Amino acid sequence: MLALPTALAIAALAAPAAADMASGYNVHNPHRRLVQRAVTTDAASVAKQTFDFVVIGGGIGGLVAGARLAEWSNQTVLILEAGGDGSDVVQAQTIPGYTYHHGVAFGSPYGWNYTTNVQAEAGNAVKAYPLGRGLGGSGAVNGMFWGKASAVEYNSWSETLFPDGKYKWNWDNMDAAIKKATTLQQPAQEQKDQFQIPVDPSAHGSSGPLQIGWSKYMYPILANWIPTWRTLGLPISDHSAGDPHGGTIVPSTMDAAQGARSDSRTGYIDNNNSPNLVVLTGHQGTKIIFSDKKDKNGNLVATGVQFAAADGATTYSVTANKEVIVSGGTIHSPKLLQLSGIGPKAHLESQGVTSLLDLPVGFNLQDHVSTSVVFNTVEGVETWGELSTNPELAAAELAKWNADRSGKWTYVNEATGYVSMADIAGDAANSITDSIDEASLIAQLSGRHNIPTSVQKGMATQFALQKKWMKTNIGQIEIILHMWGPTPNSLVLQCALQHPFSRGTVMINGTNPFNMPVINPDYFSASADATMMEHAHGFLRTFATTKPMGDVVTIEISPGANFTGAALQEYFRTGSGTEYHPLGTCAMLPQADGGVVDTNLKIYGTANVRVVDSSVIPMHISSHTMGTTYGVAEFGADIIKAENTKDFLNPSSSSSGTTKPTGATTDSSKPTGAAPASTGESAGMSTGAKIGVGVGVGIGGAALLGAILFFMCHRKKDKGGPAATDKTWYENGQQNNQWSNDRGEAYPMHAAGGNSFHQRSLSHSGSVSTMATADLPAARRYDEGGRYSNDSRGVL
Ligand SMILES: Cc1cc2nc3c(=O)[nH]c(=O)nc-3n(C[C@H](O)[C@H](O)[C@H](O)COP(=O)(O)OP(=O)(O)OC[C@H]3O[C@@H](n4cnc5c(N)ncnc54)[C@H](O)[C@@H]3O)c2cc1C
Numbered sequence: 001m002l003a004l005p006t007a008l009a010i011a012a013l014a015a016p017a018a019a020d021m022a023s024g025y026n027v028h029n030p031h032r033r034l035v036q037r038a039v040t041t042d043a044a045s046v047a048k049q050t051f052d053f054v055v056i057g058g059g060i061g062g063l064v065a066g067a068r069l070a071e072w073s074n075q076t077v078l079i080l081e082a083g084g085d086g087s088d089v090v091q092a093q094t095i096p097g098y099t100y101h102h103g104v105a106f107g108s109p110y111g112w113n114y115t116t117n118v119q120a121e122a123g124n125a126v127k128a129y130p131l132g133r134g135l136g137g138s139g140a141v142n143g144m145f146w147g148k149a150s151a152v153e154y155n156s157w158s159e160t161l162f163p164d165g166k167y168k169w170n171w172d173n174m175d176a177a178i179k180k181a182t183t184l185q186q187p188a189q190e191q192k193d194q195f196q197i198p199v200d201p202s203a204h205g206s207s208g209p210l211q212i213g214w215s216k217y218m219y220p221i222l223a224n225w226i227p228t229w230r231t232l233g234l235p236i237s238d239h240s241a242g243d244p245h246g247g248t249i250v251p252s253t254m255d256a257a258q259g260a261r262s263d264s265r266t267g268y269i270d271n272n273n274s275p276n277l278v279v280l281t282g283h284q285g286t287k288i289i290f291s292d293k294k295d296k297n298g299n300l301v302a303t304g305v306q307f308a309a310a311d312g313a314t315t316y317s318v319t320a321n322k323e324v325i326v327s328g329g330t331i332h333s334p335k336l337l338q339l340s341g342i343g344p345k346a347h348l349e350s351q352g353v354t355s356l357l358d359l360p361v362g363f364n365l366q367d368h369v370s371t372s373v374v375f376n377t378v379e380g381v382e383t384w385g386e387l388s389t390n391p392e393l394a395a396a397e398l399a400k401w402n403a404d405r406s407g408k409w410t411y412v413n414e415a416t417g418y419v420s421m422a423d424i425a426g427d428a429a430n431s432i433t434d435s436i437d438e439a440s441l442i443a444q445l446s447g448r449h450n451i452p453t454s455v456q457k458g459m460a461t462q463f464a465l466q467k468k469w470m471k472t473n474i475g476q477i478e479i480i481l482h483m484w485g486p487t488p489n490s491l492v493l494q495c496a497l498q499h500p501f502s503r504g505t506v507m508i509n510g511t512n513p514f515n516m517p518v519i520n521p522d523y524f525s526a527s528a529d530a531t532m533m534e535h536a537h538g539f540l541r542t543f544a545t546t547k548p549m550g551d552v553v554t555i556e557i558s559p560g561a562n563f564t565g566a567a568l569q570e571y572f573r574t575g576s577g578t579e580y581h582p583l584g585t586c587a588m589l590p591q592a593d594g595g596v597v598d599t600n601l602k603i604y605g606t607a608n609v610r611v612v613d614s615s616v617i618p619m620h621i622s623s624h625t626m627g628t629t630y631g632v633a634e635f636g637a638d639i640i641k642a643e644n645t646k647d648f649l650n651p652s653s654s655s656s657g658t659t660k661p662t663g664a665t666t667d668s669s670k671p672t673g674a675a676p677a678s679t680g681e682s683a684g685m686s687t688g689a690k691i692g693v694g695v696g697v698g699i700g701g702a703a704l705l706g707a708i709l710f711f712m713c714h715r716k717k718d719k720g721g722p723a724a725t726d727k728t729w730y731e732n733g734q735q736n737n738q739w740s741n742d743r744g745e746a747y748p749m750h751a752a753g754g755n756s757f758h759q760r761s762l763s764h765s766g767s768v769s770t771m772a773t774a775d776l777p778a779a780r781r782y783d784e785g786g787r788y789s790n791d792s793r794g795v796l
Contacts, residue, residue: 039085039135039269041282043309047316051078051278053640054305054320055327056285056336058083059137060626061613061633062327063264064181067209068637070277075644077277078318080307082284083110083134086265093140094260095401096215096252097409100484101388105130105141114331114516116578121502121524122369123574129519130580131331135281136265138329139626142580144252144261144412146212148178149621149628150474151242156465161458161589161618165599167639169588171242177634178240178627179205181267185213185256194218196226197249200238204251209267210630213256214249215411219382219483221491221552225249225415228549232542234423239416244622245473247417253626254412259405264630283307286315286513288324288340288609290356299607300342300356311514322644323608327633330582330615331506334362335517337586337596337611338508342603344452352511357605360594363455364587365504366620367521368579369529370496371572372482373537374558375544377489381552384411385488413482418475418498418622424535432535433470436528438463441501448525449505455594458587459503462619466499474499475622477536478579479543490557493544495536496579498622501526506585521582524573533572534565581625586615600643601636612636 040046055066058081066079086093092104104110106128114129132138148154151171158170167173184204187197195218204212226236229247239248255262269279289304302324308315326333337343341356344363348355377383387394387408400407421429442459445451451459470476475498482492504521524530541561544553555561559571589595591604595618601610614629621628642648 039279039281041280043280043283043307043314043316046078046278046280046318048318049078050319050321051076052320052322053077053325054318054323055079055325055612056288056305057081057137057327057329057332057613058135058265058269058279058281059132059327059329059613060139060264060629061137061329061636062325063136063268064630064633065325065327065612065637065640066277066279067268067272067274068634069640070272070274072641073274073276075276075322077274079277079279080283080285080305081135081279081281083132083281085135085279085281086110086140089134093136093263095398095409096144096254096259096261096412097384097387099141099144099261099412100384101394103141105132105138110134110141112331112516114519116519116521119521119523121522121530121573122576123570125574127523127577129331129578131329135269135279136263138580139253139263139629140261140265142626143624144254145414145416145624145626146251146253147239147244147416147623147627148175148242148631149623150244151175152469152472152474153619153621157588157618160465161461161593162595162599164590167599167635169599169635173635174628174631175242177638178631180208180634181205181630182208182210182212184251185211185254187214187256191218195222195249196236198226198236198238200241203238203241209271210253210264211255211262211267212251213254214251214414215254216256216259216406217408217410218414219384219411221377221381221383221483222249222415222481224548224552225481228543228546229417231546231548234417234419239418239623240627243473244418245420245475247415249414250416252412252414256410257405259401259407259410280307283309283316284513285328285336286339288326288336288342289317290341295607297607299605300609301607302609308513311512320608323610323640325640326586326609326611327613328615329613330365330585331517331519333611333613333615334506334585335508336513337361337603338517339511339513342606342609343508346450347507351508353508357603359596359604360452360455361596362506362585363449363451363503364458364584364594364618365506365519365521365582366500366502366584367504367523368478368496368498368581368620369500369502369521369523369533369576370494370579371533371537371576372492372494372558373540373544373556374485374490374492375556376487376554377491377552378554379489381489381491383488383491384484385486385490388484389488411483413480415481417479419477419479419536419539420473421470421476421532421535422473424477424532424539428535430471432528432531433467436463436467436501438467441526441528445503445522445525448522449503449520451503452594454592458589458593458595458618461593463501465619466501469499476532477539478622479536479540486558491553493540495533495540497529497532497536499620500529502529521578523576530569530573533576534568537568537572579624581620583614583617583620583625586611587618588616589618600639610636610640612640 052075053069055062058079062079066077069075070077089104089110092098092102107113110133112131112133114131116127116129119125119127132141134140154171154174158165158168182205184201186199226247229236235246237243239250253262285305285307287306288302289306291301291303295301302320304317304319305324306315306317326336328336338348338361341354342359343361345355345358397407397409401409425432438460442456446456478496478498480494482494485491502522502525507518509515509518563571586596588597588599597603597611597616601612601616603609612633614625616632617628
């Protein structure tokens with residue numbers, strides 16, 4: 001069945017609408033009538049097709065990068081996601097409190113349900129290792145805390161870790177990229193006053209696809225949070241402003257007006273009708289396919305991706321005409337690369353994988369490790385315990401949420417703060433820091449993991465930075481107020497190590513892509529981490545007894561105030577676990593320092609494979625990780641666009657100096673790419689015919705010949721240079737305006753579980769998950785509720 005009648009497609013190509021010229025929409029796009037935006041599970045409609053960009057992983061990195069690349073209407077983008085589209089778990093993903101009480105990250109198809117290996121220094125225990133699996137990735141199942149790291153930490157990427165990098169990954173560029181992703185919804189003044197919420201609007205975006213805001217309902221005890229930090233003499237600030245030291249009440253990734261989670265799916269996909277974007281869910285990328293021939297610089301050239309729905313199911317493939325973008329997250333990106341032959345040679349060969357590139361993929365795993373202390377409260381203090389133990393209350397609050405998106409289920413944990421080494425250890429901070437001997441620590445950790453010498457060199461730079469930061473105000477420990485204790489009259493204070501010295505690994509376990517990899521964060525393998533954690537508990541106990549928190553918190557019931565020294569260490573080593581923030585396994589570092597990707601996010605030794613997700617973050621940060629991942633993806637997408645312009649790929653054809661990606665210089669860091677390269681040849685890559693999605697299946701021979709002839713004509717025309725409209729589209733900076741703060745009607749959530757939430761009304765099948773790409777032309781037009789009118793772009 002044809003996606004569109006071929007004759008119609010040809011007619012459209014021949015008759016560009018005037019509106020196209022005005023909007024900069026590429027009238028010469030040979031695919032534009034042959035592809036329709038889809039979220040589908042129909043592998044057959046995608047298999048054997050050709051896309052300019054194939055993105056593997058539909059989480060934060062993948063959906064942001066994929067959606068931004070699809071802004072170039074003459075580029076086709078496929079995003080592959082192993083999990084579902086979320087339509088069967090609407091309540092559990094959408095309602096903030098449900099995320100905790102009925103979350104799908106654990107024990108459901110929307111989580112990978114992984115565990116670590118035995119953690120020798122953490123109670124000899126196997127720890128749960130939840131990761132999101134579905135559109136939106138971990139961002140669709142996570143705790144929704146929003147935040148950025150400090151300016152100092154981001155600046156260290158470009159100043160210390162990668163000083164000669166082509167693109168400047170620093171505070172200015174990360175801050176701008178994170179702002180580009182977000183729209184801030186301010187809390188009501190009354191709420192701001194009651195809870196003393198520090199909000200600095202200038203620290204946030206105002207027109208990005210991702211909504212951030214505060215729960216409509218906050219538990220009264222939160223009014224004690226900020227004053228307690230003040231009593232301790234610690235600063236209060238909006239933690240997105242570049243100095244997250246001290247206490248705060250953060251926004252969540254939430255459309256506060258709708259009392260609903262906002263994530264990369266709701267922000268970048270649900271309301272995005274780019275006709276050149278296809279999202280295939282329920283299919284896991286199993287291998288990147290490489291050409292037998294290398295490019296002229298000796299780099300591997302990826303030509304496509306294999307994928308399958310499950311172990312033993314049919315394996316399909318697609319062709320990647322330009323690039324393969326790996327966005328599986330910190331655990332799955334290294335896994336896929338290793339399965340594809342890119343990784344530590346010795347390990348790959350021991351597992352039966354032919355090594356194509358010997359790179360330290362999977363080393364440098366860093367994770368925030370976290371423990372909890374439980375306190376009783378005085379009678380009458382409201383906590384989450386009520387919702388979990390009183391079904392009538394839970395149902396009544398759900399009815400309230402359904403009626404007007406208010407009530408207790410809108411609450412997620414938002415009270416947090418970061419403390420420095422001096423805050424937790426006082427005068428002992430400096431001596432603890434000085435006692436860390438980097439050289440012997442590196443030798444010790446290398447012995448545990450057989451760490452390559454390049455990675456060891458990188459560790460030396462990282463450890464020097466960590467020690468430097470231990471003598472500053474950079475947060476070493478995060479303190480979180482968690483409202484859900486084991487009984488209604490209890491709550492939890494959590495502490496989490498922000499800059500661990502321990503380093504771990506992620507390594508494949510055999511050649512079967514459906515095997516869980518071996519995840520070894522090796523918590524507390526550096527004894528300095530345990531020392532910091534012990535001091536963190538001391539701070540946490542002080543916090544709990546400091547007024548006004550001390551007015552409502554009574555005794556410590558777990559582990560108990562008598563747990564100190566070795567007993568306390570035993571408690572937190574055994575009871576600790578991930579704060580869900582793994583990163584660093586495909587580190588953006590110089591190759592000599594154990595790097596896997598360059599500052600353009602391209603894997604060393606490949607012509608066209610990039611990594612865009614949390615795995616490239618080189619070193620841990622004093623923040624939850626999703627904000628930074630949005631920044632990586634937004635800035636990364638700009639770089640990819642810049643590096644796919646005609647002028648970048650073929651500098652000799654440049655007619656003016658304005659199109660150079662200026663990030664390529666050391667004095668300017670922002671990519672300012674101009675026109676997208678034609679969908680014709682790109683340097684060193686496959687020159688296979690470009691046939692858009694939907695063409696091929698059942699097409700008549702004569703019609704196909706006609707279409708190809710017509711298409712070739714257009715390609716020839718494109719080769720002469722970009723259409724004027726191409727150029728202006730990007731140069732005018734319109735990419736920044738593609739998403740506006742026009743979300744009021746974007747999430748009309750009716751009865752939970754209803755399709756309306758997804759803003760995807762369907763034509764034939766009535767179910768998102770069974771919709772074929774071919775169904776789309778008859779689907780709801782975007783101007784019926786979305787922001788883009790396809791009519792204005794000259795498309796159906
Ligand atoms: C339970 C939990 C709670 C968290 N809480 C917070 C929080 O409150 N605040 C915060 O800032 N951060 C939080 N995080 C961390 C944050 O969500 C992650 O840092 C962020 O999502 C990382 O983005 P990513 O793009 O790297 O990976 P992900 O968002 O995890 O996306 C990766 C996607 O790729 C898919 N995938 C993987 N391999 C393949 C393959 N081979 N083929 C196809 N698809 C594939 C996965 O299914 C997934 O959808 C939490 C994480 C978890 C798991």
